[in-house]
Amino acid sequence: MPDQSKIRNFCIIAHIDHGKSTLADRLLERTGTISERDMQEQTLDDMDLERERGITIKSHAVRMTYKAQDGEEYIFNLIDTPGHVDFTYEVSRALKACEGVILLVDAAQGIEAQTISNLYLALEQDLEIIPVLNKVDLPVAQPDVIAQSLEDLIGEPAEDILAVSAKTGTGVDDLLEMIIDRVPPPSGDPDAPLRALIFDSVYDSYRGSVVYARIFDGTLSQGEGMEFMSNKKRYDAEELGTLRLGRQKVDKLSAGDVGYIIGSVKDVQDTRVGDTITTEKNGATEPIPGFKEVKPMVFSGIYPTDTDDFEDLRSALDKLQLNDASLTYEPETSAALGYGFRVGFLGLLHMEIIQERLDREFGLDIITTVPNVEYRVKVSKPGEEDDGNIVTVDNPEEMPHYGDIDEVYEPYIRADIITPSDYIGNLIQLCEDRRGEYVEQRWLDTERVSLVYELPLAEIVFDFYDTLKSVSRGYASFDYEFIEYRQSDLVKLTILINEDPVDALSTIVHRDSAYEIGRKLTKKLKELIPKQMFEVPVQASIGRRVVARETIRAQKKNVTAKCYGGDITRKRKLWEKQKQGKKRMKQVGSVDVPQEAFLAVLSMNDD
Template sequence: MSIDASHIRNFCIIAHIDHGKSTLADRLLERTGTISDRDLQEQTLDDMDLERERGITIKSHAVRMQHTTDAGETYTFNLIDTPGHVDFTYEVSRALKACEGAILLVDAAQGIEAQTISNAYLALEQDLEIIPVMNKVDLPVARPDQVAMSLEELLGEPAEDIIKISAKTGEGVDELLDLVINRVPPPTGDPDKPLKALIFDSIYDSYRGSVVYARVFDGTLNKGDAMRFMATHQEYDAEELGVLRLGRQKVDTLKAGDVGYIIGSIKDVSHTRVGDTITHKHNPANEAIPGFKKVKPMVFSGVHPSDTEDFEDLRSALDKLQLNDASLTFEPETSTALGFGFRVGFLGLLHMEIIQERLDREFGLDIITTVPNVEYRVRVSEPGDDDQELVIVNNPSEMPHYGDIDAVFEPFVKADIIVPSEYIGNIMQLCENRRGVYVNQRYLDTERVNLQYELPLAEIVFDFYDTLKSVSRGYASLDYEFMEYRESDLVKLTVLIDKDPVDALSTIVHRDKAYEVGRKLAKKLKEKIPKQLFEVPIQASIGRRVVARETVKAQRKDVTAKCYGGDITRKRKLLEKQKEGKKRMKQVGDVEVPQEAFLAILSVDE
């Protein structure tokens, strides 16, 4: 049955983590009768155990609901749920592109946080109708009047008009449904124009291949039509079309304004990129929907099995995870210390944490991960050659020779930190220590301030968020977005154990911090490497210059114990003989570096 486009509302819910987005989605499903009380569970749209446990949305979801007003008119709501973390900003922007309106949900106790502002700006860029909503007004610690004033300042919506709800109890949810009908515009689009449909998500079904979730902007797609994906230039037939209720419901046609799924025996999920445009093969659209970009990993880490026999199992597990997550990239790498493994690219630290957790839970793999690092760009110039080449470096071991480097460029991000005003000094100190460049500060209300800094991504991918929380007693929130690559004075800090370089322990650091990091690392390694029968030097060097050194003293036998008197020359002779023996031993000796030594680099700042 065809639905009148004027009775369709496409909208999403955007919020900071833990502000009640998934709980509100549950209430909407309940109030519209999409789900029965018997089937309802907390976070219905979050189908991963990890999502339920952490209270975050990792993968975006979509669901169609029917709502009948008091006047007896029936409206179709397409709710497109979005991920709530900074790592998935691109996916959020594409989900917003598929909508005409957005519910901006703010916790009445916590107030506006960094991700709230970021997502509000994303929604404004897409020209969406934003409905500000205050959630958790039933909490004793709620500050609705203060938060309403902050929202008025951010969006210009009068504080008295901002709707107050409790997603947990259902208070105000019916009023919100009416507000969506009145304020979110119906979709505009011509069903007779050439087909233009935006992919906002895709999942992999082991029986049907890649299932595409799309919003149709123009044209009509019928079952059996030949399709073309404009960015990847792939062509498939639309074998099955449908709409997304809590399960898949087949239909014969998707037309302008509709949100639904498309199945076409697509075996490779990389052919269905988020943000791509679907058009007809024989009557294609002139241009794609703007905004598509290939998602690039920002953080890289080595992933190695604890037991080398699990290498093929790890490869198989990563292959399976990649089927549902096209943004995950990996390639084999070999480390002298950790053996065979993979260099894996992630969107950010949360993405990395999720993949590690899933490898452990879903595949039962015991893995070791190296320190996360970012992608650097290095300009090298050959001696006597005017041509300069740009080299991409994802791993410290790929860093060109010290003498060949002309310049090193690292990614910088713009960070928004929202914090109570009493912690401004702590946060500024932290950002200065991490090579941050101060940009701006703006008071959101009398108690909270928004600090803007430009920071090197390498300084925040490791433990910045944890430190930020500890110096602000848990009150600070962080959001960041990639800006550009900038030239920095970076060097490769090579770690040598018994004069042999160990790539797995080497790292790329700023020259000003090289001595400090090298000293701490050498000290940590001295504690972790067991004593040998010969002396083991641990060195940290930049090129050929050693910046820090520690020595693991030799474990020695008391060869003079049997001497109970007599001439001193007897003792000296025995000690000289032992010294010669240790020298010979060192020539053939090999130092076994224990696993704890590789984990030492993770706690080098403690």
């Protein structure tokens, strides 16, 4: 069993694309954990999607052995964390499992929104912070300027901030020594009741759910009975081990260790991130604080383009959920799209990744409806004296009847936007257009400013991020956190085609923007829906009131082509006959809505 004083548990936090996974590669190389022959870029990112996008989607852990300059041998447990706002809770639990963090900042791009967000998470856990400048070998790098910004942010003297290049390996040896000097060893009593924090879990089709945990107190031995404290589920620790790019079995894990636990857990829902594991006998009474249920924030309907693929889609979502407990889904039906599922995601990136994986890994062709957030609607029946009851709505079709609604509440987020000063005006305008409420503005240095706004979550799930990048020419970065539900004047906008409501195109919008959105949407649908043999009205309505309308003209056949002479009454007779035929056709005819129309809602702000 390793000496606790020789263990260092740490993680790397950074904004997306600041070189976190590349630095992890260099640490693996310098500690001899991986040979040069087996080396590949983003070693800890084992998903094709992670490599292509250069992002970490799932956190990873790896154990390294390092022989320091003083001749002593140290054990480093590196917990690699996701870098995107959707996975903030996972990052906070990974940080809880550590004593120190490397705060990695790109010397060319500087401090960004996610950097500050993750820094605050680390400060809340009272961790030792080692600021490091990366990519100092780039011609556009400004290490002195960025180091000064970091000094202003965290108080570390600019001259003491380590400069490295994760790509070439410059400065990595100094960083390894700095980890030993500055990250405190874990504290914990190996003889106390067991308390182990789950910071991740993966599903193994042969062994069940494999838990990645950090032992805070006590010792867990192979074969010992264990209990998950949040749900009181009990299993036996069939196999324990440490993580050196693969699983290495050990007989026991003790205070300070990071490793894996296998206990034939059949359901990944039982191994919740942030939960505490203790022993069945003489277990701990108090769990490690900070655990919370991860709840989806964004909902969308997913339908197979071919209805025969419904069971394949169910099977694919089942398999994805095995490795991703935050993914939720339930069956739903749509008059327009048939059978499908209402799926809950942590955020837009999470949604995009799941859609991409359904396409790549399972070869499914799917249609997704407009992303929605979860609303809370206070309803009361006429004549009732009480305050009414609250209904949760994550699908526009579930919105109660217009006359029964007292109040509607929507989720609000606190957005932190970091931008060069040239684009402040554009971004303030963007936030104001999206019903944002100004909170504060603070200068990080002479060039960069942080804007803080409170915004409805529904306004950012649409195309906020793309528009933000567009109006700032790609320089602004954005991070957000959920704050609360607030009352808003929201209405259900229903789309009717040929006077029949199309449920998959319904959406919940603010009353002030309902007319504008309805007008854009009907105009877009007019372009996308092919002409019929009869006139087709496309309408947007709130309740029974139509707020926008476009008409798709009928395809015309020249029925008078054969009339080459004679009285005008012959032509009028033929036109009247054609008119009556089209009227009858309209009553019985149905309009097939092409798949592109369901994507129209997503792209209607491109105009």
